Amino acid sequence: MTEPTIFELSSTGRQGVRFPASDVPEVALPSAFSRKELPLPELAENETVRHFTRLSQKNYAIDLGFYPLGSCTMKYNPKINEAVSRLPGFALTHPLQPEDTVQGNLYLMYTLQEWLKEIGGFAGVSLQPAAGAHGELTGVLIIQKYHAHRGDTQRTRILIPDSAHGTNPATSAMSGFEVVPLPSDARGNVDLEALKGLCDERLAGLMLTNPNTLGLFDENVSEVIEIVHAAGGLVYGDGANLNALLGVLRPGDLGFDIMHLNLHKTFSTPHGGGGPGSGPVGVCQRLVDYLPDPVVAIIEPGTDEMPPLYGYAHPARSIGRVKSYNGHFGILVRAYTYIAMHGKNGLANIAEKAVLNANYLLAKLKDSYHLPYDRRCMHEFVVEGQWADAPGIRAIDIAKRLIDYNFHPPTNYFPLIVHEALMIEPTETESLETLDAFVDAMLKIAAEARENPQLLHEAPHNSPVGRCDEVRAAKQLILRAPKA
């Protein structure tokens, strides 16, 4: 059923929420600026609620089922996180309140900085970045400023493996760096010889995702980092895949200089249909002074009777502010709660079960789906969605057919170095029964691909809409509803 737009549901004279009449003497609006018409929709409250409820029912979501979207870590979002983030003491605090009126918020931010330092093996953390890509921008600007401060201004190149997320090259280019692609070797690792060839005085840094987007832990990671460091470069870690390492390995221990963490992936905060995320950045000791301004610090140490006084500190060589105010504070509250509930001994269980689930699926699927890099995986793996004996079937057909079996499709056509890629990340929050049901569906689809390919080409069959005409959307470009 097509749902009318909010404008089509409007009827002149209706109003959902009313406000009190003014209780102060009336003054005239400045006539030179007065607005002629305000074309907003007019609906009663119940019609508005029904409209958005009906829209919600057209979505697939983690709360409805399995969402094995590779590289996105679609784990369960605990409900307690939502409840505590809405406590009035958090939700009704203004970002510019005097520090002594927000000691709770500052304590929470300080503690979360400390915890993320400990979990990542870093010397400093900024909670300011709004999302993963924003964390990358922060990190790359730190690389730039670090070299500039040392007078190393000829370092203009950032190396990026061919398996990397698109945000890595986009971020580097946006910051004024030259992007140099780095090939992968036959086992999916960084090609060491190619890396050595590219490490010269122009090298500013390397952006490395580990485990990479093939779900593989780079077997030479220590050597890769040594080579870059020896050439005077810095190593940026894309923390998108940190779920595989939580409590198992601290990236800072390996020698990563900078890394962003995706609170909306690894630390269970919701994806919200596209955001908000949160992308804190951790750095090693030599980069602490370059973090975004400000960070939260203890301004006066506590005593036996008094807690410490928390406040803002300003890193000496800061790249500056990357966002208004204090980052996505409401998201930070959720991540704090998640870490507190796992504690020092519980985090490793997340990575263990995430990697266990992925390897179980891999073992069950690899006889039916071609695995381009036949290795044990970490938290995700990539298979090819094509078969020689099923001509015409592509990854997208498999992805869409999964919708008919009530599963969200895996990420497809990424990473770019695998043909017809299907990237599967089950996360730790899924049960054996769910994984088995997914395997059954994938195996049935593999059989259908040979026996009844049309079934796949026409999928999905039972969703609110079928396959959409994206070419038409881009050609006609209707980007807003007509006025009511």
Place this chain on the structure above:
Amino acid sequence: MFTPHTPKDVEVMLNTIGIGKVEDLFAEIPEKYRFPELKLPPSLTEMEAAGELESIANANGSTKSLLSFLGAGAYDHYVPAAVDMLLQRGEFYTAYTPYQPEISQGTLQAIFEYQSLVCELTGMDVANASHYDGATAAAEAVILAYHHLKGKRTKFLISRAVNPQYREVVRTYTQGSHDIFIQGDDPETGLDASMEKLIAQIDSNTALVMVQYPDFFGRVIDYKPLIAAAHSAGALVAVAVNPTVLGVLTPPGEIGADIVFGEGQPLGIPLSFGGPYLGIFAVTNDLLRKISGRLVGETVDNAGRLAYVLTLTAREQHIRREKASSNICTNQGLMALASTIYLSLLGKQGFEAVSNLCYQKAHYAASQISSIQGYSQVFSDQPFFHEFVIRSPQPVDHLLDDLRAYDILGGYNLGQDYPELEGCLLIAVTEKISKEDIDLFHDALVEVTHD
């Protein structure tokens, strides 16, 4: 807790994989770093965590316990109950970016409606699906102008009356560029509402002129002369807007702005100590293909049914990689939804009422406070919306401290950003403030000043 595995499940899975124990899965990780001892507290149950978070939250003073006149870019508006009830539907908040349109029509249609509402409010042609906040949207406006003019113009003029944090973020974003120079916000150019000194700096090397409406001091300024000057020099104009003003005052789109952006927090999003908020971003049709971030467009499915999809994705980083003009990926989807629900619930009449209430109450507050001996309104010859500047007879930090004894947050100390406004206070008033609250503020000011 959140992992459903029984010991028997684990055994079955290990057997299938063909290994003896879970730790074997991590054999590739350098042994000396494997399974570090983490210095973290022991785990809490949900009940304990709820208690701990409650006590942390209680260590704050909030707008529930304090009478707040703080604005300066974030505003305490009433959020109708239905907004958050709908946001808490798992189908919305536990979904990912709508890359699979067949099972994401809810999110996609909501973004389409959001884009439409932003266009109607701002008077612009096209809006994207959001940026992170007002400040990062300002940086995106600069980057858009840079690319639109193909990097040939290097001067980017930003009014000194644009939110200082926005200006700071723009400088952070562009520090690596050798051909973006931010200027126009120096004390010499000043804060004069005529904008003459800023207009005088517009030349053939100017890519963008950025102003704010109402400006950081709440002033409503006629930007038509500035826009005319910028356009005749071939420069673009970006206007930072507080959406609340658009319930009663002329939208920037009607006076010729090329880019309208701003902080969408006032549209149904809680203060939440600064985030998550919402970066509104809208442009004219001429700039449509230069806009960064996600766009939702209308189309049909294979049965001819109306459907929505993400469109023009070839502009974005996951396709264009290093050739994309912005790296934005995750945006503020759920916050955009909040503002869509908020605007729909209030509708034409409700939103106009909120806008007007803010205006009326702020004007009452300004007249009451400036009537106190020693207090005067700065920029009083200029129309203002719901925020205004008061010069205090005593140092602002002392004044704010004294007001705290009355549980009042008196406003924002402008001296910290503007040396020329040392001794001045920026006061914001929303529809949540009653006449009684304003009178209380007035009386408290009289008392602390008397001392």
